[in-house]
Amino acid sequence: MKRRCLLPVLLVCLLTGTRGAFAQRPLRAARAGRMAAQQLDQTRANLERLIPARAAGFAALNVEQVAQAAGALEEAVATEMENASAGPAAPEVLPQVARLLALNQVVDRLIDSTLALRSDFLRFQPASQQRTAVRNHIRALGELIDLSGRLRYLTFDVVGAAAAGVAGNPPERLALVEVLTRYKSAMGAEVMSDLLFEPPKDSAAAAQPPDAALRSKILQLIAVSGQNELLGPLARFISEPKKLSPALAIQAAETIRRLGLPQDPRPDQDPALPTAPITARPLRAMLAGLDASALPGDLAHRREELLAWLDSRIQQGIRGDNFPLGHCDVQPGDWLLMRNPSPYNLFTDLSPGLFTHVGVVAAEQGKDGIRRIVIVDLPERGRMPATNVETFLKRTLHYVVLRHQDPAMARKMAQAAVSTVGNETQFDLTFSTDRVRTEPGESLAGKKMHTYCAGFLLTCALQAGGERSQLFPITELALPGNTQENLGQFGMSIGKDFITPTGSLYSSQLAIVGRREPMYDPSREIEEAIYDHFADGVVHKKIDASRDLYQELRLKMAEASKQNPLLAEALTQAVGVNKDTDLVAAAKAVALIETLDGIAYGNSAEFRKAFDAVDSGPLESLAAEGYKPEQIAQFKQYRQRHAQLAALADDERISPRALRLALVKYYTQLGRQQIDQRFFTPQTPAKRQDASP
Numbered sequence: 001m002k003r004r005c006l007l008p009v010l011l012v013c014l015l016t017g018t019r020g021a022f023a024q025r026p027l028r029a030a031r032a033g034r035m036a037a038q039q040l041d042q043t044r045a046n047l048e049r050l051i052p053a054r055a056a057g058f059a060a061l062n063v064e065q066v067a068q069a070a071g072a073l074e075e076a077v078a079t080e081m082e083n084a085s086a087g088p089a090a091p092e093v094l095p096q097v098a099r100l101l102a103l104n105q106v107v108d109r110l111i112d113s114t115l116a117l118r119s120d121f122l123r124f125q126p127a128s129q130q131r132t133a134v135r136n137h138i139r140a141l142g143e144l145i146d147l148s149g150r151l152r153y154l155t156f157d158v159v160g161a162a163a164a165g166v167a168g169n170p171p172e173r174l175a176l177v178e179v180l181t182r183y184k185s186a187m188g189a190e191v192m193s194d195l196l197f198e199p200p201k202d203s204a205a206a207a208q209p210p211d212a213a214l215r216s217k218i219l220q221l222i223a224v225s226g227q228n229e230l231l232g233p234l235a236r237f238i239s240e241p242k243k244l245s246p247a248l249a250i251q252a253a254e255t256i257r258r259l260g261l262p263q264d265p266r267p268d269q270d271p272a273l274p275t276a277p278i279t280a281r282p283l284r285a286m287l288a289g290l291d292a293s294a295l296p297g298d299l300a301h302r303r304e305e306l307l308a309w310l311d312s313r314i315q316q317g318i319r320g321d322n323f324p325l326g327h328c329d330v331q332p333g334d335w336l337l338m339r340n341p342s343p344y345n346l347f348t349d350l351s352p353g354l355f356t357h358v359g360v361v362a363a364e365q366g367k368d369g370i371r372r373i374v375i376v377d378l379p380e381r382g383r384m385p386a387t388n389v390e391t392f393l394k395r396t397l398h399y400v401v402l403r404h405q406d407p408a409m410a411r412k413m414a415q416a417a418v419s420t421v422g423n424e425t426q427f428d429l430t431f432s433t434d435r436v437r438t439e440p441g442e443s444l445a446g447k448k449m450h451t452y453c454a455g456f457l458l459t460c461a462l463q464a465g466g467e468r469s470q471l472f473p474i475t476e477l478a479l480p481g482n483t484q485e486n487l488g489q490f491g492m493s494i495g496k497d498f499i500t501p502t503g504s505l506y507s508s509q510l511a512i513v514g515r516r517e518p519m520y521d522p523s524r525e526i527e528e529a530i531y532d533h534f535a536d537g538v539v540h541k542k543i544d545a546s547r548d549l550y551q552e553l554r555l556k557m558a559e560a561s562k563q564n565p566l567l568a569e570a571l572t573q574a575v576g577v578n579k580d581t582d583l584v585a586a587a588k589a590v591a592l593i594e595t596l597d598g599i600a601y602g603n604s605a606e607f608r609k610a611f612d613a614v615d616s617g618p619l620e621s622l623a624a625e626g627y628k629p630e631q632i633a634q635f636k637q638y639r640q641r642h643a644q645l646a647a648l649a650d651d652e653r654i655s656p657r658a659l660r661l662a663l664v665k666y667y668t669q670l671g672r673q674q675i676d677q678r679f680f681t682p683q684t685p686a687k688r689q690d691a692s693p
Contacts, residue, residue, distance in 0.1 A: 037099065040080060043073040044103060051110055051140060055120035058133040058140070066140050070147040077103070077151055078657055081158045093162045093172070094179050100158050101183035104151050108517065111144045115400075119508045122473055134474060135350050138502060142354055145339065145398060149520035154657075156187040163191055174214055181221045186517060189225040192218050196237045212245055219251050226326030228259040228390070235278035238286055246290050250302050253287055257306070260324040263317065263388045266374070267367045273391055284310040317371035321363065323389055328514025330389060333410025334361040334403050335457055335510065336375060337501045338396040339518075341528035343596050344431070346535035347483055347494060348476035355400070355501035358453045360417035360460055361389060376417040378456040380593065384423045384449055397519040402510040404466075412464030419445045426450035432495030433458065433468075440465040454499050466509075472499040474506045479539050486543045491588040522611075522664050523604035530600040530671035534679065541680045595678055603671040610663050613638035614646045615656070642666075 047069040052058050080100060114137070121137065124130040159180065166172035180188030195210045195218055210218075222230050238244070238252045261283065262276030287306055295303060312319055322329040330336075335358065342356035359375035364386055366372060375392040379385060393399065404410040426448055436451055436458045438444065444463055451459060454472070461471050478484055478494040487493055504510060537543070613635040616622060622632050639646040645662055648654035654662075 037080070040073075040076045040099070040103065043069065043076045044106060047073055048106070048110065051114060051144070053113070055117045055124055055133060055137070058117075058121075058136040059124075059129040061136040061140060063136055063139040063143065066143050070143050073103075073107075074147060074150050074154070077154050077158075081154055081161070081657070082655065093165050094175060097159060097162045097176065097188075098179055098183070100155055101180070101185055101188070104148070104155060104185075105183065107144060107148045107151060111141065111148060114141055114144065115505075115512060118506050121506055122508065131349065134506070138350055138354055139352070142352060145354070145518045146520075149397065149518035152187055152517065153520040155185075156191065157656075159185065159188045159191045170211075170214070174217060177214065177217045177221055181217070181224055184224045184226070185221075186225045186227040189218075189222045189227045189230060192221060193230050193233045196233060198243075212248060215248055216251060219248070219255050223255045223258050226259065226328075228326040231256060231259055231262065232277040234259075238278075238283070246295055246299055246303075249286065249290060250299055250306065253283060253306050254302065256283065257309070258324065259326055260390055261313070262390050263372050264368075264370060266364075266372065266386065266388065269388075270385070273387065274394060276388075276391070280310045280313040284314065316369075317366075318363070318373050319371070321373075323373040325390065325393065325514070326516070328401055328516070330361050330373065330401055330514070331403065331410065332361055332363045332373070332414030333407075333412075334401050334513070335359075335504065336361065336393075337400045337402065337505065339398040340396055341524050341531050341600065343531040343534050343600075346532055347479060347487070347538065348498060348500065349479060350474070350476045350500075350502065351479070351535075352532070353500050353502040354505065356453075357396070358457050358501045359392060360413060360457065361401075362386070362414040362418035364418050364421070374418070376421060378449060378451065378453055379425060382425060384420045384425060386418065386421045393516075397516075397521060397524065399516050400505070400512055401514040402504060402507075403513045405509055405511055409464055409466060413460045413466070416444055416460040416463040419443065420447070420449060424448045430491070430493050430495075431455075431498060432493065433497060433499050434495055436462065438462040454501050454503070457501070457504060458499065468499075470509050471507050472503045473508075474503040475499055476503065481539050482542060483539050486538045486541075489543055489588070490592040492592075522660055523608060525664055526604045526607055526668050526671065527600040529668045530603060530675060531596065533672045534596060534675045537675065537680050543679050596675075599671050599674045599678070603667040603674075606670075607663055607667040609634065610638045610642055610667070611660065614642050614649050614659060614663070618650055 047066070050061075050066050050069055052061060077100065080096070117137070121130060121134050124133055162176060163173070166176055177188075177192055180192065196215055198209055222234070234252055234256050238249060238256070244252070256278065262279055264279050264281075265273075265276070284307060287303055287310070290303060292300060292303065321331045323331075337355035338357040338359070339354060340356050345352050345356050357377070359377040362374055362376050364372050364374045373389050374386040375389050376384065376386050377392075404413065423444070423446060431452050433455060436455050438459050440463065442463055444459070449456070449459070458468060458472065462468065475497040477496070477498065484493065616635055616639075619632055619636055619639065622635065623629075627635075642663070645654065645659060649659060
């Protein structure tokens with residue numbers, strides 16, 4: 001979700017050159033700013049003290065204290081953000097931004113140093129405390145990763161406020177870009193990328209638009225930030241080369257190459273997947289259209305080098321084994337561990353797991369003869385897909401890339417993964433590692449895949465000759481209580497010595513070669529909280545599941561199909577599962593997933609609509625702004641539901657952050673009520689109450 005927050009105000013300031021309330025800070029605000037900076041330093045130091053520097057320290061770690069310290073640091077940054085919105089004077093802007101960017105780097109280094117301890121836990125002494133130490137290590141990493149994402153979310157607004165504060169002073173604005181470049185700030189690159197384009201003709205900035213020097217600096221910032229989500233703006237920027245100098249056009253093309261030029265779609269690509277903002281052919285056409293005779297020697301050489309590379313990409317696809325993804329290059333055989341909301345992340349003794357979804361990087365020669373770097377993953381139903389790596393990674397806000405230290409082993413795992421593309425999958429939720437019995441060298445082509453996410457990693461590893469104990473040295477157990485009994489109601493189970501994606505993180509044979517800087521999305525916070533509430537209930541309560549009429553009918557059909565082959569065939573087509581699947585178990589699992597996803601995604605979608613409605617301002621002004629009657633009617637509905645928040649927002653008595661927190665709390669609580677009504681208590685209508693700010 002693209003946050004609105006301060007953006008409308010900030011963009012006006014950037015494009016018009018006005019400073020408004022950002023012109024001066026009164027003495028009281030300056031004093032508050034100094035106090036906030038001191039609080040920031042104290043909370044940061046407290047968090048650093050809590051995180052052990054050695055594996056041995058995690059056995060006695062109080063993770064709740066880490067969570068509290070992380071929350072305090074986020075609050076301190078929020079206070080700093082509010083001071084920034086009060087309008088720092090120009091000399092104060094750059095130090096303030098630098099301080100917050102440095103804080104982001106501190107947290108990221110803390111994540112890296114904590115991750116670096118992972119192999120030490122295999123030699124942990126005493127052995128009786130190993131699992132406690134590993135559990136605390138996982139939970140502490142989770143807190144740090146979440147904190148890093150939230151800080152970036154807040155830093156986006158701080159950098160935006162700073163950019164607005166210096167918008168009327170070109171030298172200070174250029175200095176801000178240089179500070180952001182020094183810290184390789186992805187959020188800074190996102191904010192400043194708007195200055196690549198011409199301001200509106202009716203704005204005050206139209207007379208003095210951003211010049212070529214500033215735009216060149218912004219392109220440098222984007223390149224060093226590794227923010228490959230800016231490929232879209234770069235594609236728009238370069239799409240009109242007549243408005244650009246040849247130097248800027250060539251620099252923009254080089255920036256796209258550095259971030260990772262998207263590949264051509266696979267011949268049989270799912271039409272529902274997002275389209276690439278730019279590919280090799282249009283980029284080559286733009287460069288070929290430049291007047292080569294007017295280019296100085298260095299630019300001419302850079303253009304020719306780009307053209308030769310693009311010709312190879314068009315004709316052959318990816319040459320070699322490296323594909324750039326911002327700061328990280330991936331290679332065939334790499335394991336991708338992703339952190340996404342999941343309802344299955346709290347069922348073991350090492351929960352919550354750090355990673356919930358996986359994929360294997362592979363090289364694929366397409367039907368069109370083009371070589372691509374793809375991700376192969378195991379879907380919940382259907383056939384094994386392959387997806388261009390850059391397209392696949394749009395699904396996740398945080399990932400880690402693991403690489404086997406033996407290149408030959410990595411190549412074999414990539415070959416095993418790509419050989420499964422198009423295979424049927426057995427849709428069920430039996431989380432049993434015992435089902436993975438692939439032998440070294442055994443062909444996987446055409447075989448039905450009947451495992452789960454980490455089981456797919458193990459399948460590829462065993463086929464390549466790897467050892468399970470070396471690649472998954474940390475196994476997990478189902479939590480005691482009601483876990484297994486409750487899961488059994490939906491045809492689910494967790495076997496002994498269960499392995500998850502998180503377990504592979506502790507393998508000494510797998511090196512961390514890259515990770516995406518964590519990002520935060522309030523929609524996903526809602527989804528994760530709802531899924532976690534369900535998982536907590538599975539462990540501690542008794543499920544009393546109810547299904548809607550359609551789901552109940554499908555389950556009865558599944559039971560009847562055991563004696564009716566024709567009905568079984570019809571049902572497999574309707575549900576989308578393999579014909580050999582236990583249809584009763586599959587129908588139960590489908591009912592569970594549909595219900596959970598409906599509640600989680602439904603409430604996150606409601607949050608987005610509510611935030612836009614409450615943040616829109618009075619309804620009377622929307623028609624003049626171009627909103628359609630049906631949009632205004634929808635806004636009216638949500639503003640009535642959240643009348644108190646809407647009144648506060650209209651009077652500017654609530655900050656965008658406070659509004660977000662209130663609405664996240666509201667839709668999280670509503671989703672939890674719906675989970676309880678659906679699974680744990682008799683159905684009663686959910687009460688809607690306005691969230692307090």
